[in-house]
Amino acid sequence: EVQLVESGGGVVRPGGSLRLSCAASGFTFDDYGMSWVRQAPGKGLEWVSGINWNGGSTGYADSVKGRFTISRDNAKNSLYLQMNSLRAEDTALYHCARRAGGIYGMDVWGQGTTVTVSS
Amino acid sequence: VIWMTQSPSLLSASTGDRVTISCRMSQGISSYLAWYQQKPGKAPELLIYAASTLQSGVPSRFSGSGSGTDFTLTISCLQSEDFATYYCQQYYSFPFTFGPGTKVDIK
Numbered sequence: 001e002v003q004l005v006e007s008g009g010g011v012v013r014p015g016g017s018l019r020l021s022c023a024a025s026g027f028t029f030d031d032y033g034m035s036w037v038r039q040a041p042g043k044g045l046e047w048v049s050g051i052n053w054n055g056g057s058t059g060y061a062d063s064v065k066g067r068f069t070i071s072r073d074n075a076k077n078s079l080y081l082q083m084n085s086l087r088a089e090d091t092a093l094y095h096c097a098r099r100a101g102g103i104y105g106m107d108v109w110g111q112g113t114t115v116t117v118s119s
Numbered sequence: 120v121i122w123m124t125q126s127p128s129l130l131s132a133s134t135g136d137r138v139t140i141s142c143r144m145s146q147g148i149s150s151y152l153a154w155y156q157q158k159p160g161k162a163p164e165l166l167i168y169a170a171s172t173l174q175s176g177v178p179s180r181f182s183g184s185g186s187g188t189d190f191t192l193t194i195s196c197l198q199s200e201d202f203a204t205y206y207c208q209q210y211y212s213f214p215f216t217f218g219p220g221t222k223v224d225i226k
Contacts, residue, residue, distance in 0.1 A: 035215065037163075044220040045155075045163060045206050050213060059213025062120060095162055105153030105168030105210070112162065 002026035004096050009113030022079040022096030030074040033099045036081050038092035086117045125218035131226040136197045140221045142207035144188040151211035154192045158203045
């Protein structure tokens with residue numbers, strides 16, 4: 001079964017750090033680019049960051065640039081998001097999603113991990 | 120950054136209706152556009168990619184059109200399971216951006 005499972009969320013104080021992980025299974029991980037997408041409570045979807053199949057190309061939303069770092073380990077079929085200098089507005093459900101690249105959309109999503117930034 | 124608008128933000132409709140949702144880009148993106156459906160408490164699901172290609176397993180009542188800056192999602196005959204929120208997303212260039220969403224609810 002094709003699956004993405006996020007972990008690493010939790011409650012953190014403003015200014016703190018967290019590292020999210022996304023474990024992939026059921027498909028050839030390095031055939032796909034990956035993204036992190038978040039959704040704050042009651043709000044819409046926000047694309048956070050993306051990485052191509054080999055990690056050679058990465059992108060970030062302006063809201064997280066300079067604070068978050070995306071990476072992947074193809075040997076471990078895993079995607080990561082290092083989040084530093086967290087703010088209250090980073091509170092959200094964080095999903096990872098895969099995309100084959102080129103013309104294809106994000107066709108498989110994880111159920112998400114919750115990050116709460118609060119003092 | 121490519122900015123996106125979606126209209127309407129809320130659409131009240133009845134089962135059997137034909138509904139149309141529009142998405143407009145701040146600059147041309149060729150056909151690098153996807154549409155997603157999201158139901159409460161669930162992850163989004165891909166409906167359409169490359170502006171008009173139906174994702175495998177998605178009912179044929181869903182269709183997409185457009186290129187450049189203007190795109191449309193059409194549901195030809197609304198079913199009860201289609202009441203949800205719909206998002207467009209461009210993946211022409213980083214940062215990939217989502218539209219603000221269109222909630223389709225029961226009239």
